[in-house]
Amino acid sequence: MLQVNKTGSEISRDFAELGGAPSQALSSYLDIIRRQFPTMVAIVSASLIVALLYLFTAVPQFSSTASMVIDTRKVQLFQQQSVLGDIAVDSATVETQVEILKSENISLAVIRDLHLIDDPEFSGTSAGLLGAVVGSIAGAFSSSHTASEIELTRRALGRFESSRTVRRLGLTYVMEISFTSRDPGKAARVANAIADAYIVDQLEAKYQATRRASVWLQDRIRELRTQASTAQKAVVDFKNANNIVDTGKGLMNQQQLSEVNSQLILAHASTAEAKARLDRLTDIIRQEIPDANIGDALKNETIVKLRAQYVDLASKESIWSAKYGRDHLAAVNLRTQMAEIKKNIQGELKRIQESYKSDHDIAITREEAIKTSLANLVSETQLTNQAQIQLRELESNAQSYQAMYDNFLQRYMESVQQQSFPITEARVIGAASAPQVKSSPKTLVTLVGALLGGLLLSLGAALALELSDKVFRTTAQIREQLGVNCIAILPTLGSPSRPLNGRLARKSVAPEPELLRYVVNNPFSRFSEAVRSLKVAIDLNSIARENRVLAVTSTLPNEGKSTLSTNLAQLIAHSGARVILVDADLRNPSLSSALQKDAKAGLVDVVTQKVKLEDVLSIDTQTGLTILSAGGTPKLLHTNEVLASKPMHDLVAQLRSKYDYVIIDMPPMAPVVDVRVTSSFVDSFVFVVEWGKTKVDVVRHNLRGAPEIQDKLLGVVLNKADTKLLARYEAYHGHYYYKKYYARYGYVD
Secondary structure (H helix, E strand, O other), X not given: OOOOOOOHHHHHHHHHHHHXXXXXXXXXXXXXXXXXXXXXXXXXXXXXXXXXXXXXXXXOEEEEEEEEEEOOOOOXXXXXXXXXXXXXXXXXXXXXXXXXXXXXXXXXXXXXXXXXXXXXXXXXXXXXXXXXXXXXXXXXXXXXXXXXHHHHHHHHHHHXXXXXXXXXXXXXXXXXXXXXXXXXXXXXXXXXXXXXXXXXXXXXXXXXXXXXXXHHHHHHHHHHHHHHHHHHXXXXXXXXXXXXXXOOOOEHHXXXXXXXXXXXXXXXXHHHHHHHHXXXXXXXXXXXXXXXXXXXXXXXXXXXXXXXXXXXXXXXXHHHHHHHOOOOHHXXXXXXXXXXXHHHHHHHHHHHHHHHHHHHHHHHHHHHHHHHHHHHHHHHHHXXXXXXXXXXXXXHHHHXXXXXXXXXXXXXXXXXXXXXXXXXXXEEEEOOOOOOOOOEOOHHHHHHHHHHHHHHHHHHHHHHHHHHOOEOOOHXXXXXXXXXXXXXXXXXXXXXXXXXXXXXXXXXXXXOHXXXXXXXXXXXXXXXXXXXXXXXXXXXXXXXXXXXXXXXXXXXOOOOHHHHHHHHHHHHHHOXXXXXXXXXXXXXXXXXXXXXXXXXXXXXXXXXXXXXHHHHEEEOOOOOOEEEOOOOOOOOOOHHHHHOOHHXXXXXXXXXXXXXXXXXEOOOOXXXXXXXXXXXXXXXXXXXXXXXXXXXXXXXXXXXXXXXXHXXXXXXXXXXXXXXXXXXXXXXXXXXXXXHHHHOOOOOO
């Protein structure tokens, strides 16, 4: 496989892209759960243990519930309207009644009725182990004075309210009153007592309100009685003062006016009739002898007799005159008698005329008198009508006061009846009974809650650990965070009881000699196989470019770069290649101290041309590895100048020509800049990162600041990996994944 890495600009761009990556997918969360599974199991187990301890130590609690309804179809006593008025029962009214049930007034009434301040459950410490502990602590810090009755009442009230629950059932008019206690019978008694106290409180409130209304109504009735009497007296006085008499069918002057008007009409008709008779009689008088019809109309016997005589004489005179002539004495006598009768008739008619004239004058006089009386009555009626305006106002006031008086008197009588028998809209529809099953703690609910809470807490802890775990643990992290491949993962070396280099993290000490020859002494170990994979990557990369001078470096000290470079060099040399291992860590030549403790000269001396190369080289007899130590470096200040010098370049060129592989153990990048000056003569760099220790930001920062190293970076080696823990991150790199395979050779690490 050909090793191809990204350029420095691509890595920098990847850094920016990865920094703003979106939330992890579902698979990422599953990976987190797998990696943090032991921690999550521990947290969930602890939650379940706490829940079990709570279940074993908590005192059982029993809840009893009473149901109460606000009856909207309240039947009122005697079908009478409430004195205080009926308020429509709506949702807000029901919620108000719920708050009244929760009020201190109701609670204190129940506490007094049931003597709860003498009950240890309400006046003592809380039940259970936790309550005993809290009570002991509170008792240690509180004074030893005896609690007063007020303090006991407030303490009982607090316990009472914490154990009581009042709620409305949905949108109905039903309210549930629940109470929780250690004693099931006590829970039922208290729940029923709350309902009874509420009903009594409502009745008492209505009684007091009705009583106050009755007292107020009494005062108001007396006042209205006086006002109504005064108003009625004012009406009577006004009628007397203005001569207004009501006959029941109207005012008297109106009746008189109507009667006089009728009389005037009759008088006028009578006058007209008298005048007509007088005029007719005058016309008759102008005649010599009235005809028979007129005589009959007059109904006067004298005129009738005289006219009959006159007719008889006229008949005789006509006969005598015809027989004897007009001058005959008998005819003359007859005419004389006729003239006398005629005179008598005229006299009688004149007498009748005078009588008719007298009747006519009387009728006229009577008509005028009636007219005068009518005029007087009209004048009086006008004054009465004007007075009636004020009279109606007085009567209206009197009627208003009387109506108010009657209404208030009726309401007072109703209030007296309601005061003697008040009613309330609330009634109990379900009395509380002693529960048979405890309400808390509920074993299943507690355990499920503890399990769910533990799961949530463990997930949070897992996410927190993941977010705070800013180190390299997987090959995928190397690819994503650095943009290069992870060549190999090297396990931690040493026995479980004494890890040989896992405990040496960040301490500047020389690697132990047995670690530097690990691939030789344990050729079938997983560590050796990982080093072989690094050798394969080096060879494959040589196809693309020359890859003979290899530099091994790290970010921080003691990440295992020296151990890796030595084992790599020994592995290649043991296979028969010509390999030289150069210790270029001039600030801390730990490799030289471990391999050549007695060496007096080395790399620095060769570069400064104090000694020859052949004089400072040493060869490992078992593997044939050539070793070039650092030499005398204790007081060397400018190590980067030594590594960047022309003699150093010439030395590397000389080693390139004599050996198949030149492996250089470089200093770490973070403390010094020596590695950057060697990029001109190094073919490839192998970057060592300590598994689970080195921070991601530190590695990214150092690589971003050294583009020349990135361009020649062969790859990253994760060192000191815990293979058992690695299985949580990458199962195929874990200990158990290769256990059976390595067991064939009788060795497992």
